[in-house]
Amino acid sequence: MADRGASALSLPDDWPAHPDPILALNRMGSFDWDLDTGLFHMDAQAHEVFDVRPDEFDDRPETLAIRVPPHESRRLDALVAQAIKDGSENYGTYFRIRCRDGTLRWTHTQGCIRRDETGRPRRIIGIVRDATQELCDSQARADEVGQDEARRRQTNVVQATTAALAHARTVQDVIDVLKDSHGLTHLGATSLVVGLVEAGHIRLVAEGPEGSFVPGTLVTRIDEPYPMSEVVRTLSPRFIESPQEFAEHYPILWPHLTDLRITSAAYLPLIVQARPIGAMGLLYDDRRGFTSEERNVLVALGSSIAQSLQRAMFYEQEKDLARGLQQAMLPRTIPGVPGADVAVRYRAGFAGGSLGRDIGGDWYDVIPLPGGRIGAVIGDVQGHDPDAAAVMGQLRIVLRAYAAEGHTPATVMARASVFLEELDTDRFATCLYAEADLSTGVVQLVRAGHIDPLLRLSDGTCRCLPVEGGLPLGLSAEFGSLEYPVTTVELDPGQTLLLCTDGLIEEPGADLDDGMRALREMVCAGPDDVHDLADRLIDVAEERSGGDDVALLLLQRLGLAQRSGGRLRQYVAPGDPEALTEARHMIRAAVRAWGAGERSDEIELVADELITNVLMHTEGAATVTLRVLAGHDRRLRTEVEDTSSALPRRREAGESGVSGRGLLLVDRLADVWGVEARGRGKVVWCEFRLRARD
Known part of the structure; x- marks a missing residue:
């Protein structure tokens, strides 16, 4: 050990080194602040950090006011005072100084509070350093992380929006998804516009927020100088990256957008099978320009929206076709019935998925009969397709003709069954026929495989009317069983007879008896007026959005005095x-x-x-x-x-x-x-x- 120590090199005279050179290597300066005298001593490197010459500083902290802005000075004083009050030994913070050339520079300081044996603070010894590059690097990393997070957030919004659009069935559903506060607004858009192409024009179908509508843009020609028209003409997206660019290229539209303080915009064509069906515009007030990733995300979003809109438009067109065909098969008008109030309703069940084929065979009819009597019919042809609707139309007319000839209810039903069987369509139909004499209140009921009617009494209570029945129309003729027993009941003034198809009571996975019980409860709790009651019942069916049709007929006998007594x-x-x-x-x-x-x-x-x-x-x-x-x-x-x-x-x-x-x-x-x-x-x-x- 001795030999090793004797042969060791001698250490320099200034070893260990004074901390000033070490701090200087890291561009750090030191200070010593005597709290009793208030003197604030800084070394040469600290003078450089504060950008003051030695002759400009008199060891007083307040002299640094020429470099430390007032709001930063107040923040520093509050930080030091709080550290002293809390008994802390150290503190640290970033603050800005104004350099000699007027620019702001970030600075960092750390201080150590020295106290005497009583705990009273005496001195603060610390360092200051230029933190500009540090914060720039940190900000760059933060910006990069923020951009990644923004891209992830945008991608998530696109995915969530696409998932929501998958459930949209109508054009209004699509618009609601786009305007949802949890939808596209997460992309930072201030305003949204959507237009559809119709006969060489673009019709605005959505705009937001409220009050952002531009006069004269509800319907515009495709050849007009608007960005939505441009993207429809060119089939290419248009990204506007500054207000100046917006004002230069679209001088007609820009003055109407100044109140929204728009800084950039993205207009996307909505294209399906190389054909434009519309356009969408997203306007922003907090960005200038779009990165390539942002453009790709928005283009993908436009493609998804276009597909959803096209699907919704097909759905609405086919639904209108189904409703139109169905309504054409139903009676155009219901005749006035003296002594009764009659309400009829029909709802087309359209489940989608088989566009153009969800046309049902439900029908109703009210038939004037000799002697002031009336016939009330409700029926349902098997199937949901155009053939079912066609068979329904024929069957309704034939049944009406048989009843108008004066045949008894049982005969009317038997002959209608033979007719349906002779059509050779492999279809059957359920039906309920009620023939009523309103002067006496006598009602004869015949049922062919249909659900029983309901009777609502004048006190609002409701009960099922059991009607002895026969086989459905078509089947009874095929099997040679044309017997249809007649059930006779009395309908008192104020009482209501309710006939409906099973679409009003059936729900997937639910028991039929439960559905009938729920219907009775709705009728009991419903309004007295038969038209209001019919609206209430059909609204419930609409809210349930079942795939089956619903036909409904309500017949209420009025309490009119008969001069002949009946x-x-x-x-x-x-x-x-x-x-x-x-x-x-x-x-x-x-x-x-x-x-x-x-x-x-x-x-x-x-x-x-x-x-x-x-x-x-x-x-x-x-x-x-x-x-x-x-x-x-x-x-x-x-x-x-x-x-x-x-x-x-x-x-x-x-x-x-x-x-x-x-x-x-x-x-x-x-x-x-x-x-x-x-x-x-x-x-x-x-x-x-x-x-x-x-």
Whole structure:
């Protein structure tokens, strides 16, 4: 060890080195601030940092005011005072000084607070250094990181916007996505404009924010000197990088944008299959110019928006086509119905995905019938395509014709089923037919595979009307099962009959009973007016956005006073085995509704005899009319009309005879009866006195 120490080189006299040269190598200066005297000593390097000559500085901190701006001086004083107050040993900060040439330069200082044994601060010893390059390098790194972050943010916004556009079904949906505060505004755009090309013009479909609309630009020609017109003509994006460039190239538009303080803009053509369908403009107030990455992002965004707009335009066109075709198949007008308020609604179910084919076969109809009766029909042809709509149109017309001929509801349904089966379309249809006499309130219902109707009472409660049914139209004829039982109900004044298709109650994955229960609850809670109620129900179906059509018919009987007290007319066709049975049911219901229950058996028996007489002894049909005659006494009048001019004869039947007793029975049971010639035929009538109402 001794040998090694003896042979070691001798150290220089100034070792270890004074810190001043070391600080100078790092362009740092030192200072010593005596807090008792206030003297502030700086070395030569510190003078260079503050850009003051030795003869300009008198060791007083306030003398540095020529270099330290007032707001920076106040900030430094506050920082030092807080460090002393907190008992801190050190502090550090960046601040700016104004150099001799007037430029600002960043400076950094660190200080160490020396205290005496009592903790009182006595001196601050520290360093100062030029931090300009340091902060520039740091800012450059921060700018680079910020640019990367901005690019990521823009890319994320484009991805999020594209994802949102994937769910947009209409043009308005696309516009809503573009104007969403969580959408394109994250790209920093101050204002947005979107226009669509229509017949050589550009029609503005979106602009924002509110109040930024430029007069005269709602519809512009493609050849006009506007940036949107230019990008449509050239099929190339247009990036405007300064206000001067904007004002120079578009002097007509620029004066209207000065209040928005626009500094740059990007106009993008919306191109699909090499054809422009519109243009979009993004205006900015906080940037000048666009990097290549930003341009690429915006061009990609324009392509995505163009595809979404094209898809939305196709959707709306096909939806309009479907609605137009469907509406053409439905009745253009609904006839006025005395004694009732009728509301009908239709909503086309359009699920998309099969453009041009989502046309359903739902329909409704209101048919005026002889004797003041009406027929109400609701139906649904199987399938969602143009063929379903075509079959629906034919079936609706045929069913209307059969009903108008005077056939019974069961016969109308059976004949419609045969017609559909003979069309050989492999389609079936569900249907519900209601024939109502509003003077009596008697309603006959026939159901062919359809859902049951609802009855809303005058107190607002609602219940389902179970209707015995048969097979759907087409299937009943194919399987030879054309029997359609008739259900007779009474519709009192103020009560509403609701007929609808299953699109109003069915939801994917939901039970049908739950849907019917929800419908009853909506009807109970709905408005009293049938038109308002129909609007409410169809709005709910629209909000649900189901893929099925919805047809709806509401029939409310009004409480109108009838001078005759009531009237019922029924057509009984020859060769129809069910016609007489249905007529009996209707007569019995009408008599009960009119308060003539004590004579219902007599009235039904007499009417039955008169109808049977027509069917057996003439070649035509019988038309039965019942009405209540008001006066000093209430009477029920029964009329049976036929087309034969031969008058009935009253005669005695033999012991073994099976006929000849009909008029004897009429004479015995009716209070008065007679025969009248009527045009091409005759009518046999009889009257029954009724007990006065309480």
